[in-house]
Amino acid sequence: MKVLILSMSLVFFVLSCKQVDKSLEIEKEEVVYDMYQPSEMANLMNEMYAQNLEVKQDILAGKIPTEFPLDFLKIHTAEMSEFKSRNETFQSFSKLFIESEKEIFNTESQIPVEERFNNMVNLCISCHQTECTGPISRIQKLIIK
Ligand code: HEC
Known part of the structure; x- marks a missing residue:
């Protein structure tokens, strides 16, 4: 169980854009796990990733996507982690x-x-390049080759 918790917290830190020293996190694993509260924006991002993965699979299967997921509009209002701001570029x-x-x-x-x-x-990817580079390699997997 402890190993599971540790690997889950590692996954979070690798995928999120907090630039923390991972070796430090390993020492305080459980504390970090308890304290990690994904922001509303982080949750939305993960949802956008999952839904777009489904859209990709539909496209590959020859199905035409027809319904824009309205939830995505939350990108304009979702609360972000405190270290991020909704500036003009964003x-x-x-x-x-x-x-x-x-x-x-x-x-x-x-x-x-x-x-x-x-x-x-x-x-x-473009938006992530401006301030949150962590998840980019994961996002690149969505590209249809
Ligand atoms: C307008 C800028 C912008 C766009 C567009 C954008 N992102 Fe993000 N993304 C962010 C920011 C900022 C965060 C950090 C949010 C936070 O921690 O509050 C983030 C975080 C993430 C995360 C990490 C979530 C976590 O668990 O910490 C993933 C995965 C992600 N984005 C995927 C995507 C995908 C997939 C798309 C396109 C479908 C996308 N993003 C479009 C700005 C953007």
């Missing part, structure tokens, strides 16, 4: 991201759905 990236996500569900678009999907993933 706001413009959120807008661009939401527009690109909506395009995936635009059944009248002339652009191939794979391309529209990858545009969206690239916007996830």
Whole structure:
């Protein structure tokens, strides 16, 4: 059980964008586990990841995605970890991201759905490059090759 808790907290720290020294965290594993409270934004991000993974699988299976997940609009308001701020760069990236996500569900678009999907993933990455680089390698796995 202890090993499980330790590996779970490690997963959180590798995936989240807190730039903490991991060796320190290992020593205080249980404390860290108890204290780790994902922000509303972190939860939303994980949900966006999971839902887009499903969209990707649908696209690969030849199904046309039709319903934009309205929950994603929370990106404009969700509370973030205290070390992050909703500055202008963040706001413009959120807008661009939401527009690109909506395009995936635009059944009248002339652009191939794979391309529209990858545009969206690239916007996830662009925003992450500005301040939260930790999850980028994970996000890259969403790209349709
Ligand atoms: C507008 C900027 C922006 C966009 C667009 C964006 N992210 Fe994030 N992401 C963030 C920020 C900021 C955090 C840190 C949130 C916090 O800790 O409060 C984050 C955190 C994350 C995390 C870590 C969550 C955790 O458990 O700590 C993942 C995974 C993630 N994003 C995936 C994605 C995916 C997938 C997309 C696209 C579908 C995406 N992000 C789009 C800014 C963005």
